[in-house]
Amino acid sequence: MHPADLFMTLWRRLETRRAAVHALAGRLEADHERSGRLAAQAAERLRDGAAALAHWVPEGDDDAALERALAAAQAIDRWFAPLASWYDTPSSTDHPLASARVEALRRYNRDSRFNADPGDGQLILRPGLLARALNIRETAPPPADSDPFDPVDLFQTLLVVPPSLTIGARHDGDPERRIAVQYHRVAGAADQTPADPDWTPVISVVPLAEAEDDLAIRQFRRDGEDWYDPIPRALGQRAADAIAALAERGATIVLFPEVSVHPDTLVAIKDALRRQAVDGSIRYALVGVKDDGADSEGGRPRNRALLLDRRGEEIARQTKLHCWDLDSDQCRSYDLRDRNGRLLDCAKEDIATGDRFTIVELPDFGRLAVAICEDLGRTEPSAWITSGMMVDWLVTPVMDSGLTTERWQAREGGASSRTGGCRVIVANSMALSHRFNRYCRRNGQEEAIIRDCGVALLFQPRASQSSAPHIACLTLDLEDPSPGHVHARWEPDRWPTLPDPEPEEGSDA
Amino acid sequence: MTGFDAAIRSLTDGLLAAIEQDRWREADAELDTLAQEAMAAALQGRTDEMEVIARLTARCHTALALREGLSAEAMHRLGQLRTIAVMVAAARSRRPPRPAATLAGDGTPAAAVLAALRRGPLTGQELVAATGLSSDAVARALPELRAAGLVRSWPAGRLTVNALAGDGDGSRAPDAGGG
Numbered sequence: 001m002h003p004a005d006l007f008m009t010l011w012r013r014l015e016t017r018r019a020a021v022h023a024l025a026g027r028l029e030a031d032h033e034r035s036g037r038l039a040a041q042a043a044e045r046l047r048d049g050a051a052a053l054a055h056w057v058p059e060g061d062d063d064a065a066l067e068r069a070l071a072a073a074q075a076i077d078r079w080f081a082p083l084a085s086w087y088d089t090p091s092s093t094d095h096p097l098a099s100a101r102v103e104a105l106r107r108y109n110r111d112s113r114f115n116a117d118p119g120d121g122q123l124i125l126r127p128g129l130l131a132r133a134l135n136i137r138e139t140a141p142p143p144a145d146s147d148p149f150d151p152v153d154l155f156q157t158l159l160v161v162p163p164s165l166t167i168g169a170r171h172d173g174d175p176e177r178r179i180a181v182q183y184h185r186v187a188g189a190a191d192q193t194p195a196d197p198d199w200t201p202v203i204s205v206v207p208l209a210e211a212e213d214d215l216a217i218r219q220f221r222r223d224g225e226d227w228y229d230p231i232p233r234a235l236g237q238r239a240a241d242a243i244a245a246l247a248e249r250g251a252t253i254v255l256f257p258e259v260s261v262h263p264d265t266l267v268a269i270k271d272a273l274r275r276q277a278v279d280g281s282i283r284y285a286l287v288g289v290k291d292d293g294a295d296s297e298g299g300r301p302r303n304r305a306l307l308l309d310r311r312g313e314e315i316a317r318q319t320k321l322h323c324w325d326l327d328s329d330q331c332r333s334y335d336l337r338d339r340n341g342r343l344l345d346c347a348k349e350d351i352a353t354g355d356r357f358t359i360v361e362l363p364d365f366g367r368l369a370v371a372i373c374e375d376l377g378r379t380e381p382s383a384w385i386t387s388g389m390m391v392d393w394l395v396t397p398v399m400d401s402g403l404t405t406e407r408w409q410a411r412e413g414g415a416s417s418r419t420g421g422c423r424v425i426v427a428n429s430m431a432l433s434h435r436f437n438r439y440c441r442r443n444g445q446e447e448a449i450i451r452d453c454g455v456a457l458l459f460q461p462r463a464s465q466s467s468a469p470h471i472a473c474l475t476l477d478l479e480d481p482s483p484g485h486v487h488a489r490w491e492p493d494r495w496p497t498l499p500d501p502e503p504e505e506g507s508d509a
Numbered sequence: 510m511t512g513f514d515a516a517i518r519s520l521t522d523g524l525l526a527a528i529e530q531d532r533w534r535e536a537d538a539e540l541d542t543l544a545q546e547a548m549a550a551a552l553q554g555r556t557d558e559m560e561v562i563a564r565l566t567a568r569c570h571t572a573l574a575l576r577e578g579l580s581a582e583a584m585h586r587l588g589q590l591r592t593i594a595v596m597v598a599a600a601r602s603r604r605p606p607r608p609a610a611t612l613a614g615d616g617t618p619a620a621a622v623l624a625a626l627r628r629g630p631l632t633g634q635e636l637v638a639a640t641g642l643s644s645d646a647v648a649r650a651l652p653e654l655r656a657a658g659l660v661r662s663w664p665a666g667r668l669t670v671n672a673l674a675g676d677g678d679g680s681r682a683p684d685a686g687g688g
Contacts (some may be wrong), residue, residue, distance in 0.1 A: 363598060
């Protein structure tokens with residue numbers, strides 16, 4: 001028996017008895033000597049192998065059995081710790097578990113999980129690559145009695161990625177859905193070291209859609225309802241020029257916002273990435289596209305983010321999980337009218353939503369999840385990501401008016417970086433800001449007119465419970481958006497702190 | 510560009526040229542040199558040189574992978590380049606902890622943590638309070654202190670308790686490993 005498979009057995013026991021495990025955790029948190037003795041006993045059994053440790057844990061649901069089950073699972077969690085550490089730890093080839101350690105690494109590299117049975121989900125290392133030298137969780141305040149209990153928090157090194165998650169409806173009134181969840185470790189010839197605490201990648205955003213018509217909004221009626229559908233213009237040369245310029249400026253990753261990239265532009269982006277692949281700095285590009293929907297229900301388009309490597313090869317993709325349906329205020333703000341010029345009361349997003357959420361681990365960048373626009377604001381999967389604290393980067397491509405440190409993206413991004421310990425990046429285009437300005441001018445709201453258009457928000461998680469995240473808001477002049485891209489080295493000490501959250505807004509998603 | 514950088518660039522460019530012209534014996538000799546330099550830099554902890562080798566090995570791998578219609582012989586060398594890149598990346602993905610004397614030096618966060626633990630085992634949050642350091646600084650110091658064998662830790666519910674290695678109090682608790 002491999003320790004990882006024993007962990008999964010113990011995990012299932014602990015999960016099914018949450019209330020009792022919560023009470024047990026509370027008792028152990030108050031009695032460090034007892035917890036120390038249990039930990040020592042479990043570690044001693046584990047030195048004789050997983051089978052010996054399993055034998056030490058009695059069957060049954062009584063407190064004594066549960067206590068040993070928890071101690072055994074935590075012993076396995078600590079046995080895995082050297083795999084998630086920036087610092088070398090002494091090891092020995094004649095250790096009884098040396099072969100199990102090799103087998104663990106072998107499984108992780110081959111299958112992106114330590115456990116044998118994929119039906120149980122994926123047992124992975126909880127810290128991402130950026131968290132290998134600094135574990136902020138262990139200096140967090142002790143949990144309050146009122147805090148929701150999550151057995152995940154009993155473990156520092158290991159995390160179970162479930163096979164699926166329940167998420168909210170795609171439109172108001174639709175039922176909840178289950179989506180598949182997948183962790184995927186990308187292999188490659190890497191030259192960056194994200195686990196190095198001194199590593200400072202350069203993040204860049206190319207809004208691409210600079211004028212209103214660069215990302216037109218088509219409206220239509222179907223089944224008695226109003227729908228909208230963004231149409232990106234082919235801007236291949238603009239995209240290629242931006243990639244060439246950013247490759248010279250040291251960008252590590254280039255982000256193209258939600259649905260900003262026309263199919264012809266995607267071809268140009270891939271070509272431009274290949275041209276810089278050998279001597280340029282760009283390792284990855286995340287590209288917001290609208291697929292034609294040939295494979296989707298009803299032939300509806302899919303709103304997607306494609307992750308490309310330095311050679312322009314697609315290595316991962318995320319399809320938007322939730323629709324952004326516009327209410328009357330939003331239709332007014334973005335000047336959405338029917339063919340007769342009447343402002344719409346509401347407009348639904350015409351997409352087929354995704355049924356899978358993917359977390360990728362990139363050797364040159366760290367662990368990354370993508371939450372496309374509305375997906376950042378919905379409870380799931382964003383809440384699951386942040387509670388697990390397992391990703392290094394949460395990237396959110398959006399299509400919205402200019403980003404600021406007060407709007408919804410800052411609120412949601414700030415919340416994710418406050419609770420999740422992950423860095424959050426929001427990337428935006430500029431087309432909707434022109435629509436918003438038209439609305440402002442028509443209504444005499446000169447003070448609200450967007451001039452410096454926020455196209456990127458970068459959040460660094462707070463360093464402690466009492467401090468705030470740091471944030472950078474990168475802008476381009478809406479009337480003269482040259483050079484058409486922004487970039488910043490990840491140096492949060494130079495950024496201001498995020499203001500306290502504002503009350504809920506009603507005017508945007 | 511340093512002399513070492515220039516030398517490795519010349520080596521990898523030579524490798525690409527040899528593969529381009531089907532000079533396989535020469536290509537293998539270049540690969541041998543690259544692997545030997547990589548291993549020597551890793552074993553001696555020459556981090557600057559490992560950075561150079563990682564960058565130029567990945568560059569060479571990318572340049573070769575972009576070529577169309579690679580022969581089986583060329584694909585074989587592409588695989589060898591990838592193996593060298595993986596070995597260098599593995600060597601760069603972790604560091605040895607600093608010596609105990611350095612960590613315990615006056616005025617460092619690690620020294621403050623060790624001083625606080627002399628009064629008995631403490632959780633991470635208790636260490637923040639006892640030392641006056643930020644959560645960030647304590648969370649950064651603990652993994653290195655454990656890897657250096659100066660601190661050992663054990664779980665207590667959702668908390669992690671830390672003690673000086675070799676302390677009588679809680680000394681039966683296991684070492685935490687490097688995490």
